[in-house]
Amino acid sequence: QDYTWEDHGYSLINRLYPDVGQLLDEKFQVVYNLTYNTIAMHCGVDTSMLRRAIWNYVHCVFGIRYDDYDYGEVNQLLERSLKIYIKTVACYPEKTTKRVYTQFWRHFKHSEKVHINLLLLEARMQAALLYAL
Numbered sequence: 001q002d003y004t005w006e007d008h009g010y011s012l013i014n015r016l017y018p019d020v021g022q023l024l025d026e027k028f029q030v031v032y033n034l035t036y037n038t039i040a041m042h043c044g045v046d047t048s049m050l051r052r053a054i055w056n057y058v059h060c061v062f063g064i065r066y067d068d069y070d071y072g073e074v075n076q077l078l079e080r081s082l083k084i085y086i087k088t089v090a091c092y093p094e095k096t097t098k099r100v101y102t103q104f105w106r107h108f109k110h111s112e113k114v115h116i117n118l119l120l121l122e123a124r125m126q127a128a129l130l131y132a133l
Contacts, residue, residue, distance in 0.1 A: 002066055005126050012133050024129070031122040034115060040108050051119060053077040058090050058123035064130060079104070082116075089117065090124045 003009070005028070014021035032051060039045045053074045056066065060074070078086070081104040089096050105113060 002068075003130060004066070005130060009126075009130050009133050013129070028122055028126055031118045034118070036111075039112070040105075049073060050077050054086065054116065054119050055123045057083065057086060058120050059127050061087055061090055062124070062127040062131070064127055081105075086116075086120050090120055 005025075010021045010025050012021075013024065032055060035047045035051070037043065037045055037047065039047060039050070052069075053076075056069050056071070057074045057078060059065070060071065065071070085100055085104045088100055101113065105116075
């Protein structure tokens with residue numbers, strides 16, 4: 001059975017430490033929904049599928065998989081260099097270098113790369129909380 005933040009983690013942490021669940025949930029939602037609706041030089045783009053793929057890929061790296069998500073999206077939307085970057089930052093942050101940072105999404109703005117970092121770090125935190133809870 002899936003153990004998700006929305007269905008289980010949020011309510012459990014609120015029982016253990018009142019009001020923290022709400023603060024964490026808001027933090028996760030703000031980062032997850034953050035978008036300029038742009039990708040590189042393209043404006044008016046719906047980035048929700050990409051953000052969901054990154055979030056679910058980070059959870060997948062830590063062994064959390066969801067039955068109702070098509071992981072084929074991850075392979076379609078995340079190029080190999082981005083997957084390598086995500087795995088390096090999420091699992092081995094001490095090995096993250098400027099070279100690794102510059103290897104993915106070469107034509108994208110730094111703000112978009114920072115958003116990727118925010119997404120993967122919050123997804124990693126949520127994965128860790130799910131394990132802890």
